Amino acid sequence: MPGYYVHLAASNPLARKNRSFVCGIESPDLLKKYYSSYGLDGAREKYNIIKTNDMPDFLYFESRVQQRENNLSSNGMHYGWSSNPNVICYWDSLTKSEKQNPFYIGYLWHLLTDLFMYKYLNIESKLSGFAEQHKDDKNISELMKTEYKKLHSDWDKTNSKIKSTYPDVVLTPEVLELDVVKFINDDQLAYVDWNIIKSITDYMRTINPLDQDINKIIDEIMSFLPEQNDYSIGTLNKKLTLSKYKKIKRGV
Numbered sequence: 435m436p437g438y439y440v441h442l443a444a445s446n447p448l449a450r451k452n453r454s455f456v457c458g459i460e461s462p463d464l465l466k467k468y469y470s471s472y473g474l475d476g477a478r479e480k481y482n483i484i485k486t487n488d489m490p491d492f493l494y495f496e497s498r499v500q501q502r503e504n505n506l507s508s509n510g511m512h513y514g515w516s517s518n519p520n521v522i523c524y525w526d527s528l529t530k531s532e533k534q535n536p537f538y539i540g541y542l543w544h545l546l547t548d549l550f551m552y553k554y555l556n557i558e559s560k561l562s563g564f565a566e567q568h569k570d571d572k573n574i575s576e577l578m579k580t581e582y583k584k585l586h587s588d589w590d591k592t593n594s595k596i597k598s599t600y601p602d603v604v605l606t607p608e609v610l611e612l613d614v615v616k617f618i619n620d621d622q623l624a625y626v627d628w629n630i631i632k633s634i635t636d637y638m639r640t641i642n643p644l645d646q647d648i649n650k651i652i653d654e655i656m657s658f659l660p661e662q663n664d665y666s667i668g669t670l671n672k673k674l675t676l677s678k679y680k681k682i683k684r685g686v
């Protein structure tokens with residue numbers, strides 16, 4: 435999945451100066467990780483160390499962090515699977531003042547980035563295509579393991595590419611402490627399409643969600659999601675040029 439590094443890169447450098455926004459960006463994955471590593475009490479303790487005044491009490495997440503994420507509900511920290519988060523369910527659950535709070539906006543940004551990237555990367559159907567192709571192979575479970583490994587190292591390779599493309603991105607102490615962000619220097623990607631990551635990252639970081647009408651941003655991103663199974667980078671880029679926000683030089 436897009437890791438901490440991708441998520442930070444896909445957020446506006448100015449907005450990233452706001453610590454609560456950054457904590458919001460990290461929270462869907464960070465709290466999940468805290469819970470799986472340290473249990474509920476440990477997660478609460480860890481959360482309280484990074485908590486700013488803009489951030490809700492841990493109680494806010496307590497039932498959600500224990501829920502299993504799945505594709506048929508809006509449960510868990512991603513309001514569904516991280517590859518298909520129910521962004522609207524999250525946003526609609528917020529009060530008017532929460533919708534203006536940098537932490538909740540950062541959290542939204544994480545879910546939007548997951549949704550947008552996963553939709554175009556279309557990884558699950560690539561994997562099921564592979565499974566279908568090899569369904570009669572008696573080593574199918576071994577073969578699938580290898581494919582998942584490839585996908586995993588794709589993300590480590592993506593981290594290296596993010597690092598060289600966006601040198602402004604700095605990992606935070608709480609992420610460094612997890613020691614989960616790895617780097618592999620290799621351009622050969624099996625499942626992740628770097629051009630898609632790059633286009634979406636460039637677009638997302640152009641927008642500073644802390645000084646924009648978020649509802650319009652959500653509408654725009656929803657209108658950019660793939661239609662009729664067209665996941666091509668050409669179509670994506672064509673849609674991105676229609677952006678109301680992206681009056682940009684590339685790589686801002």
Ligand SMILES: [Zn+2]
Pocket residue numbers: 435462463512516544548
């Ligand atoms: Zn995520």
